[in-house]
Amino acid sequence: MKTPIIEEIKTIRNPEYPHIIWLEIKSSDGTKGLGETSFNVDAVEALIHDEFGLYLLGKNPYQMDLHWDELARKMRIIRGRGVDGSAVSAVDMALWDLFARSIKQPLYQVLGGLSRDKIRVYNTCAGYSYGVKRKGRYKAGNIDHHPESIYEDQHAFMNDAGALAEDLLSEGYTAMKIWPFDKYSNESNGQFISLQDLDEGTEPFRKIRNTVGNRIDIMVEMHSLWNLPSAVRIAKSVEPLSPFWFEDPVAMDNIDTLSEFRHSTHIATTASETSSLRWSFREMFEKQAMTICMLDISWVGGISEAKRIASMAHAYHMPIAPHDCVGPVTLMNSVHLSLNAPNAIIQETVRAYNATWYKDIVDTLPQIKNGYAYPPTGSGVGTNLLKSFIIDKKTSTRVSTL
Numbered sequence: 001m002k003t004p005i006i007e008e009i010k011t012i013r014n015p016e017y018p019h020i021i022w023l024e025i026k027s028s029d030g031t032k033g034l035g036e037t038s039f040n041v042d043a044v045e046a047l048i049h050d051e052f053g054l055y056l057l058g059k060n061p062y063q064m065d066l067h068w069d070e071l072a073r074k075m076r077i078i079r080g081r082g083v084d085g086s087a088v089s090a091v092d093m094a095l096w097d098l099f100a101r102s103i104k105q106p107l108y109q110v111l112g113g114l115s116r117d118k119i120r121v122y123n124t125c126a127g128y129s130y131g132v133k134r135k136g137r138y139k140a141g142n143i144d145h146h147p148e149s150i151y152e153d154q155h156a157f158m159n160d161a162g163a164l165a166e167d168l169l170s171e172g173y174t175a176m177k178i179w180p181f182d183k184y185s186n187e188s189n190g191q192f193i194s195l196q197d198l199d200e201g202t203e204p205f206r207k208i209r210n211t212v213g214n215r216i217d218i219m220v221e222m223h224s225l226w227n228l229p230s231a232v233r234i235a236k237s238v239e240p241l242s243p244f245w246f247e248d249p250v251a252m253d254n255i256d257t258l259s260e261f262r263h264s265t266h267i268a269t270t271a272s273e274t275s276s277l278r279w280s281f282r283e284m285f286e287k288q289a290m291t292i293c294m295l296d297i298s299w300v301g302g303i304s305e306a307k308r309i310a311s312m313a314h315a316y317h318m319p320i321a322p323h324d325c326v327g328p329v330t331l332m333n334s335v336h337l338s339l340n341a342p343n344a345i346i347q348e349t350v351r352a353y354n355a356t357w358y359k360d361i362v363d364t365l366p367q368i369k370n371g372y373a374y375p376p377t378g379s380g381v382g383t384n385l386l387k388s389f390i391i392d393k394k395t396s397t398r399v400s401t402l
Contacts, residue, residue: 033098092302162211
C-alpha cells in the first residue's frame with residue numbers, strides 16, 4: 001500500500017470566537033485530522049501556512065515525532081507559551097487525529113490504551129464568554145455577565161458561592177475551581193493584597209464550606225498574578241478551608257520562587273498551563289516546585305509533548321491534571337490523554353462552554369455524567385467541526401496545498 005502524504009493544510013476561523021483557530025490537515029488518501037489552539041491567532045495562522053506548510057506538505061503524515069522535532073528545532077521554540085508552541089500544538093493534534101482515524105482507532109488507544117474507564121472532572125466556574133470567547137482586552141477579575149446564558153458561574157461564585165456549590169453537586173460535580181482574588185491584583189499589579197481584600201476574597205470559600213461542608217473540593221486559581229509574599233498570604237488565608245490545590249500562584253519565570261511557595265503550604269501546588277515544552281517542566285520536576293502537573297495540550301506542544309511530560313511526571317511520582325479552558329477540540333484531546341495516562345487524577349471542564357457554544361462548533365463532546373468523563377467513541381479524537389459552522393458566512397478559511 002502506498003504511504004499517503006500531506007496534501008492540504010487548512011485553517012478555520014470565525015469572529016464569534018476571536019481567540020481560537022482550528023487546523024485541518026488532509027492526506028492524499030482523503031483522511032483528515034483536526035487540531036486547535038488559541039490566542040495570537042493571526043500570528044499562529046501565518047506561521048502555520050508561511051513556515052510550517054513549506055516543511056509539512058508532501059511529507060508522510062504518520063511521522064509525528066519527526067515532524068514535531070523538525071518544527072520545534074526550526075522555530076527554536078522557547079519555554080513559555082507563545083505563537084510557535086501554539087502552532088506546533090495545533091499541527092501535532094491534527095496529525096495524531098489523522099493517524100488514529102486512518103487506522104480506525106480512538107486516540108486513547110493509539111496513545112497506549114485506557115488506564116481507567118472514566119476520569120473525574122471538575123467544573124471551572126467561568127461564564128459563557130470568559131477567556132477565549134471574550135472580545136476586547138481582559139482585566140483580571142472582570143465578569144462579562146450574560147444573565148440569559150444557562151450558566152454564569154463566575155458571577156455566581158462572586159455573589160453566592162454556596163448556592164453555586166449546591167447546584168454543581170446536584171449535577172454530579174464534586175470539584176470546582178474559582179478565582180475570587182484576581183480582581184484585587186489590579187491596583188498593585190499583584191505586589192500587595194490588603195487585609196480587607198484578603199477577607200473579601202476568602203469569603204466565597206467560607207460560603208461553600210458553610211453551605212455544603214466538605215462534599216465538594218475547591219481549587220484556587222491564582223493566574224500567576226501575585227508576587228511571592230502576596231501569594232503566600234492568600235494561601236494562609238484559604239488553608240483553613242481545605243482547598244484541593246493552589247494553581248499558578250506566581251509567574252513561571254522563576255521556578256525557585258514557585259518552589260518556595262510550594263514548600264510554604266501543606267496544600268498541593270499545581271503548575272502550569274502557561275508552561276510549554278518538556279524542558280520547562282523538567283526544571284519544575286527537578287526542583288520539586290509543584291505537587292500536581294498541569295499542562296494544556298493546545299499550548300504545551302500538542303499530544304506528543306503532553307504525553308512525554310505526563311511520563312516525566314510519573315517518574316517523579318507526580319499526578320497530572322490536564323487543563324482545558326480553550327475549545328472543544330482541546331477538551332476532547334485532553335479527555336483522551338486523561339483516560340490514557342496512568343498518573344492522571346482529574347480533568348478540567350467548563351459546563352458553561354459545554355452547554356452552549358461548544359455545541360455550535362463540533363458534533364461531539366465528551367460524555368460527562370455524575371462528575372466523570374467517559375471514553376469518547378469513534379476513531380481519532382472523536383469529534384468534527386459541524387457543517388453549519390464551516391458554511392457559516394462569518395467562517396473564513398486559508399488553504400495551503402502542494
